[in-house]
Amino acid sequence: MAVSRRNTSQRLTLVILLLASITVITVAYKGEARRATGSVRNGAADVVSPLQRAVASVLHPVGNFFAGMADYGGALGENQRLQLEVGQLRRQLIESEQAQVQLDQLRAEQHIPFADGIPEVLAQVISAPSSNFDVTIEIDRGTSDGVGVGMPVVSGVGLVGSIISAGHSTAVVQLLTDPRSEVGVRFGSGNVALAQGQGETDPLQLQDVSETAFTYRGAPVVTSGLDVAAYPSGIPVGTVSSVRHPGGSLTSDVLVAPLVTLSALQYVAVLQWLPPA
């Protein structure tokens, strides 16, 4: 009898808690409540961020030690790969100096916009995502620094993502590789497409690329800036890493490797530019 009563009580508790959780999800999904939830989240991030920074600065070496220990083989391989890259980069540096001169001349003549004239807010990355299911980073600049939702975030190399949530002193950046991220891009001989994220470790996928669109491996991909695009035009996004023409399909499978190493970001710049309403 007592066991039966206990079982009933346990089930009742479970049902109540499940209903409470579902209610929270449903309520937080609606417009006003969603904004309120966002504000609470931003507030919590603002409160925790000073402590978080202090703890991270003290414990960062500990974290690095464990991360390095767990990935010792990878680190060794990466070290060798980087040494090779250093050699290649030294050679490319000489070549690129010449290319830079030509590029500057071209820009001066054609006024190609590459975030020129857009004010920037420099920010430090203070946290990786707290969930394994988020492809976001947190930065140490917020609304008090002029950072707002929708603003593009870049590094010295190219596009990183955009601001999806901004608190008083912190903001959350959705990375390009987030499956919810879509970027209007231009590539090859004037083709445009949407580049969609496919997860942290996977390249971006270009949507609905006609099989007749000309492109090649290594082709640069930049933001298109068309119409009501979420990004200004001309920001480097990546390079085409794979082009496939599946038989019987009218579209090509085009993958793009992001230029920025999104897993190793330390500093980024927020462009104070908002998409047209």
Added chain:
Amino acid sequence: MTLRMWARLGLIAFGAVIIQVGLLDQIVIAQAHADLFLLLAISAGLVAGPQQGAAIAFTFGLVADLFVQTPFGLSSLCYVLVAFAAGLATTALPGRATFGFQVAAAFLGGVGGTLLFDGLGVLLGQPTVPFHELAVVAIIVSAACMAFIYPACRLFDWTVAVGPGTHRDAGAFASGSAR
């Protein structure tokens, strides 16, 4: 649950937030990191039993949801189920739960919790995570849960110790944590 018990739970939640965002989020192995709140949910179920454990997990889920971009309440829903299952498993034991049982529960809770979170997320319109990434996350999360289940259970022993003994679930006695 007594006020002192809630105070201790608050202390644990606050510490967990700091450790998670200040340390664990930085230890990224194969693009995944440990989930301290899932570990605490499993431990709560093992030590406090299905009822109290699920209630604690619900609260911890709400705290965890403040620091992620997934739908608010998703962590609570997931943790409630994991904690309840862990608590229920302990009540089914004939005697006291051994350390081996706790490690096994941590493994299953880690894998199950990760898959549950992903599955519920997809139902709520979250993007699908590629299988290989999900497998890596499940392995890393469950490994971390197994590694730290013992101290986490001791932490809840300390918390439950100031709770009303008569209200404690039967699971607590079977978990081997209750003295």
